[in-house]
Amino acid sequence: xxxxxxxLLEKEFIRSGNDxxxxxxxxxxxxxxxxxxxxxKVLENKRLDLDSCKNKVKKARNMQDQQQKDGIDPQVxxxxxxxxxxxxxxxxxxxxxxxxxxxxxxxxxxxNHLRHLKAFVSSQAEYYAQTHMVMQELSKDLDSYLxxxxxxxxxxxxxxxxxxxQAVLDYDGxxxxxxxxxxxxxxxxx
Numbered sequence: 001x002x003x004x005x006x007x008l009l010e011k012e013f014i015r016s017g018n019d020x021x022x023x024x025x026x027x028x029x030x031x032x033x034x035x036x037x038x039x040x041k042v043l044e045n046k047r048l049d050l051d052s053c054k055n056k057v058k059k060a061r062n063m064q065d066q067q068q069k070d071g072i073d074p075q076v077x078x079x080x081x082x083x084x085x086x087x088x089x090x091x092x093x094x095x096x097x098x099x100x101x102x103x104x105x106x107x108x109x110x111x112n113h114l115r116h117l118k119a120f121v122s123s124q125a126e127y128y129a130q131t132h133m134v135m136q137e138l139s140k141d142l143d144s145y146l147x148x149x150x151x152x153x154x155x156x157x158x159x160x161x162x163x164x165x166q167a168v169l170d171y172d173g174x175x176x177x178x179x180x181x182x183x184x185x186x187x188x189x190x
Contacts (some may be wrong), residue, residue, distance in 0.1 A: 002138045006131055013127040021120040028109060036102045043099045046092040053088040056081040163189040 060081040064074040167181040181187070 002134060005134045009127060009130050009134070013123060016123045017120055020123060021116050024116050025113065028113070032102075032105070032109060036099075036106070039095070039099045039102055043092075043095045046088070046095045050085075050088045050092045053081065053085040057085050165189055 057078070060074070060078040064078055165187045167183055167185045167187070169181075170183050171179075171181045173180040179187075
């Protein structure tokens with residue numbers, strides 16, 4: 001019966017731990033955190049695109065002093081590169097704002113995680129308290145099966161002086177009435 005009670009308590013503890021901590025955390029990791037990771041990757045790609053646009057502008061400006069090459073007017077190349085840079089900067093800024101908003105939302109998620117963790121710790125403390133009570137009940141039940149210990153009504157013997165002795169050899173007792181000793185073991189003799 002006791003094992004059954006303990007099993008039910010453990011089953012309830014596991015269920016509450018799963019519902020109260022594991023499931024919300026898994027939901028966060030599978031949803032919000034994946035979304036944040038995806039948006040951060042997009043931001044990184046936008047940054048790389050922006051860097052590429054900046055390099056194109058730099059290259060086009062360096063070619064501006066040269067004459068028309070391969071039928072491409074250097075001024076047209078500069079204008080086109082600057083236009084791509086403005087568009088790349090706008091896309092980067094927009095993605096940076098999206099990522100920033102998602103990252104700011106993490107503080108609320110952190111608060112929720114701490115709340116779930118606190119509830120889990122409370123659940124764990126309750127589980128241990130309940131199992132302790134079940135084991136205390138078992139101990140009391142087992143005590144009821146033991147015969148009462150004999151109580152001595154005779155007066156206790158008078159206090160005697162304590163003598164100490166030390167074993168000089170190992171000795172294995174040959175019956176239950178004999179002590180087994182190891183060399184250098186100290187004995188208190190009353």
